[in-house]
Amino acid sequence: MVDAWLDFMLGPMRSVGDVYFEHQMIFNTLIVAAAVWQVRKKRPSRSVEETENL
Template identity: 50%
Template sequence: MTEMVLDFVLGPFWQAVGDFYFQHQMILNSIVVGAALCNIFFRKRKSEAGSQS
């Protein structure tokens, strides 16, 4: 059902983008979550280093 709504809203050009996302969503979502975790980890580390100086 989600695919039908996205195809209708985004039109035929974006259908290829949606198909690519649905085929590779596990990899793409893992990259996004990994980047967010790295951002949280390095931000915490940077703030700890700044407070020690």
Template identity: 50%
Template sequence: MVETMIDFMLGPFTAISDFYFEYQIIFNTLIVGFALYKIIFNKKKNKDESVS
């Protein structure tokens, strides 16, 4: 169902959605990993600033 909606919205750009669906595990892993990295290191940075 989601794939049908994306195909309808993208129209002639369906190659983009095909590429994403083929490699979505890699993309989603990178995005979640980057978000976790930012959360962990921002907490550490804020903790270091509050100590000084």
């Protein structure tokens, strides 16, 4: 059922999905690492004065 749906939706691009499924651990690790990096980059860093008051 899922294969038929993927064939219908992706058509000739199905080979891209095959490559993804073969190497999904690598791709998912890169995506999660990029998301964590973006979250850490947007978070304001605490100054020395703020950490001394805690």
